[in-house]
Amino acid sequence: MNLHGKKFLLVEDDHHIYLLIKAMLKPYDIELKLAKDGELGLQEALSGDYNLILLDIMLPKKDGLLLCKELKEAKIETPLIMLTAKVEESDKILGLELGADDYVTKPFSPKELMARIKAVLRRFEKVKKLMKKKGQTLNFTNIDLKIDLRSYEVYVRSKRVNIAPKELELLAFLAKNPNQAFSREELLDNLWQTGSQHTRTIDEHVKRIRRKLKDAEIKLMPIKTVWGVGYKFKVEENRDV
Template sequence: MARKVLIVDDEESIVTLLKYNIEQAGFETDVAYNGLDAFQKAVQIPYDLIVLDLMLPELDGTDVCRQLRQKQVDTPILMLTAKDDEFDKVLGLELGADDYLTKPFSPKEVVARIKAILRRASKQEQLIPDAFIKIADLIIYPEQYEAVFKGNNLEFTRKEFELLLYLAKHKGKVLSRDQLLSAVWNYDFAGDTRIVDVHVSHLREKIEPDTKHPIYIKTIRGLGYKMEDHVHGRS
C-alpha cells in the first residue's frame, strides 16, 4: 500500500505542483488549504507524513504543529515557509516538526526530504529498544515513549523525548551539539545549534532539581552536553 502524504498550503498552484511531484514519486496524497482543515484531517486520518506551510488561514502552521503534538499525533511533519528566518526554523522544530524548507524550493527537494524523513522513521520503528533505562530518579521507557521522574510521569514533545533518550543511551559520553542535531533531527543547520540548547533547557526544567546547577544533563563548556551516569547530590 502506498504511503499517504497530506499537503497543506493556501496557494493552489503550490498544492498542485507538490501533489503532482509527490504522486509521481509513488505516494498517495490528500490536501488541505487552511490550518483548521489540516488539523482535523490529521487527527482523524493516519497519514504517513504532512507537508505543512507555516502561513495559513484560520490556524497557522505553528499552531497546527503544536496542537497535533499536544494530541499525541506523531505523524512526521515537513514544514514549509516563505520566511528565511532563524527564529522560524528553531520555533518550527521546537514545536515538533521533523524538517524545514524555505520557499522557493524545488519539488524534487521536497520529495527527497519526504523520503529521508520516512526512511529515518522506519529505521526507528525497527529498533528493538531497551525495556527501560534508569539514571538515579529518572526512568525512561523507550518503547512506550514515556519517562518517570521521582514517581511522576513526565510530558514531552516527541523531539524532547528523543533527545532525552539519545542522551541517556550515551550516558557518560560528551556529545557535541552537531552530533545531537544529526542524531535527533537528522538535519544539518550548518553550525546553527540553538534548537539543541532550547530542547536541553526544556528537559532540564522537567528533571533537574535546580536548573541553574544541573546534575543530570551537564554542559561541557566548548564541547556539548553529557548525561551523567552517576548522579550525585540529588534531592
C-alpha cells in the same frame, strides 16, 4: 527509502503548491491528501493515518506553528516538514523547537523537497529502531528516572513529567548512549536531519528538559554540558527493562 504506498498529508492553501507536489509524488505511487486550512489540517493529522505531514506556516483559520504545537501536545508522532515563505532564522528555529522535523523555504525545487522528505523518513525509521533497541523502558534507579519508550512517557520519582515527544527523543538518545559526548551537530543529524546552523534548537531543548526534570525534583541532573563539544548523559547506574 521505499516510498511506495505511503500516505502524505499536505496542509496548504496554495493550489499551485498542491499541484506541484502531487506531480512530484506521482511516480512514487504516494497518496496525497490536501487540507486547505489549519483547522482541517489538524483534524486530518490527529487521525494519525499518515506517514508524513507537509505543513505550510501561513494558513487560514489556524497557522502552521500553532497547528504543529497542538499536534506535538497531542503526541502525534508523524514526521512533519514545514513549508515556509519566511526566511528569518528565528522562524525556522521556532518551527524546529515546536517539534517540526525539518523545513523547506519557498520557493523550492521538487528535487530539494523530495530529498528532504527521504531524509526525514530515513531519520524517523532510524529513531524508531533506536527506541526499540535494548528494550523499551530505560530505568535509572539511582536518580529515580524512567523513560518509557512504548508510551512516550518520562517519570521522576514515579510521577509523570510533561515532556514533548522531541524532548523525549533527545533525552532517550543521550540516555541510550550514557557517558558519551555528542556535539550539537551530531544530535541534529540524528534527531532533526538539519544543518548545523540551527544548533541553538538543541540548547533550547536541553534547557527545557533540565527545567522539567528539576521541577520534578530529580535527584541528580543527568544531562551534562561538555564544554567545547556538546552534551552527554552522565549516570553511574543504568538498567534496561
